[in-house]
Amino acid sequence: MKIASFNINGIKARLPRLLEWLAEERPTVACLQEIKTQDEGFPAAEFEALGYRAIWHGQKSFNGVAILADGALPVEIQRGLPGDPADEQSRYLEAEVRGVRIACIYLPNGNPLPGPKFDYKLAWMERLRARMAAIRAEEVPAVVLGDYNVIPRDCDVWSPPAMAADALMQPESRDAYARLLNDGWTDALATHNPQGGVWTYWDYQAGAWQRDHGFRIDHALLSPECADRLVACGVDKAHRGRDKASDHAPVWVELRG
DNA sequence: ATGACTGCCTCTGGCAGA
Numbered sequence: 001m002k003i004a005s006f007n008i009n010g011i012k013a014r015l016p017r018l019l020e021w022l023a024e025e026r027p028t029v030a031c032l033q034e035i036k037t038q039d040e041g042f043p044a045a046e047f048e049a050l051g052y053r054a055i056w057h058g059q060k061s062f063n064g065v066a067i068l069a070d071g072a073l074p075v076e077i078q079r080g081l082p083g084d085p086a087d088e089q090s091r092y093l094e095a096e097v098r099g100v101r102i103a104c105i106y107l108p109n110g111n112p113l114p115g116p117k118f119d120y121k122l123a124w125m126e127r128l129r130a131r132m133a134a135i136r137a138e139e140v141p142a143v144v145l146g147d148y149n150v151i152p153r154d155c156d157v158w159s160p161p162a163m164a165a166d167a168l169m170q171p172e173s174r175d176a177y178a179r180l181l182n183d184g185w186t187d188a189l190a191t192h193n194p195q196g197g198v199w200t201y202w203d204y205q206a207g208a209w210q211r212d213h214g215f216r217i218d219h220a221l222l223s224p225e226c227a228d229r230l231v232a233c234g235v236d237k238a239h240r241g242r243d244k245a246s247d248h249a250p251v252w253v254e255l256r257g
Numbered sequence: 258a259t260g261a262c263t264g265c266c267t268c269t270g271g272c273a274g275a
Contacts, residue, residue, distance in 0.1 A: 009274080010264050034274085036265065061265050062273070109275055149275075168275065203275070204262035217275080247263075247275080 001028040001098060001255050004236075005145040005218055007106070007201075007248035011035040011064075014246055015043060021239055022050055027252060028070050029097050031104035032056075033147045035064035042066065059090035065104045065146070069097045077101065083127035091124070092131075100226070100255070101135060105146035110167030118167050121149070125176040129183065136184060136223060143253065144185065145220035150177045152187065155196025157215040168217060185221040188233045188253045200235055201248050209240060218251045229256040 004027035008014040011032070022030065030052070035042065039058040047054050053073040056066035057080065067074045074095035081092035091106040105128065110121030128144075135142050151169040154160045163169050181187060189198060199214025208214065222230060232254040240249040 013264060034264095109273085111273095111275065163275090166275070201275070206261050208262095215275090244263095 001100070001257070002252055003027065003029045003031075003100070003102065003143050003145065003220070003255065004250050004252035005031045005033070005104070005147070005220060006250040007033040007147040007218060007246060009034050009036070009246040009248065011037055011043065012041070013244070015046060017239070017242060017244060017246070019046060019050060021236065021250060022047070022052060022068070025236060025250070025252070026070065029074075029102055030068040031102065031145055032066040032068070033064075033104065033106040035066055036061060037064060055093065055095060057090045057093045063090045063106055065090060065093045065106050067093055067095050067097070067102055067104050072097060074102065078131075081124065081127050082131055084123070099141065101138075101140045101142035103131075103135070103142070103144040105144060105148070107147060107149045109149045110170075110173065113167045113170065118170075121167060122172055122176060125173070129176070129179060132180060132185065132221075133183060139225065140223070141225040141229070142223040143220055143226055145251070145253075147217060147248065148177065148219045149217055150174065150219075151215050151217055152177050152190065152219075153196060156198070158199070158213045163215065168215070180221060184224055186224075186227040186230070188220045188222055188230055189216065189235075189251065191230075192233050198235060199249075200251050202240055204247050218248055220251060220253045222253070226255055230254070231256050
């Protein structure tokens, strides 16, 4: 089964590209981030026409996440990241699909720093760690995937100095990410590409795509029950080069069984 | 180089993104 993540940067503007990607790549599960629409604006019928059923957690203008599954309705487990009742941003949706726990995340960017946005990012990462520990304790096959907004290693960015001041690669951001791995989660793309050089994001500005100035911030973290089943993973890079593309490319993992 | 581009919901310019 193929489980994918795609930060689509607006589901209204991206719908033709998104439907095209689903039809061509046919992921079993697709986690979407930055749908940027309220719940009532979600194009569920367009996905059903392709054989996908979905659950979604929308928000006006910003954020918003969704989980699509081929031929099955995802069984919702958790809507919104626990740990802060005052947090109303739509960045977390968790479900079960075909016996696998799927958590779709859109981790806060954190810029500018220092400031409240960076504080919110770090607090959100601590809450995520707690939720992932709870999932681990259930000992179920689980994949926590999405836009983590963290560049884990220097080999995950085209130019470390160019991004050094960015919230994506601050030591605090990296340490919080490393704690997730220390807790027993496996970064699928990093495991299969220890040398780095694999990007999932290219800025719209300054010809970043044409110059291959990218970095890796979209990740799939596997529980031990899933890490044993990992047979392949990758980035659908070609989709980033198409007309009216998102600034992110889809990432995916293929699990045995 | 206070740059660059894109999407959203319109206070069609300001904000957010990364």
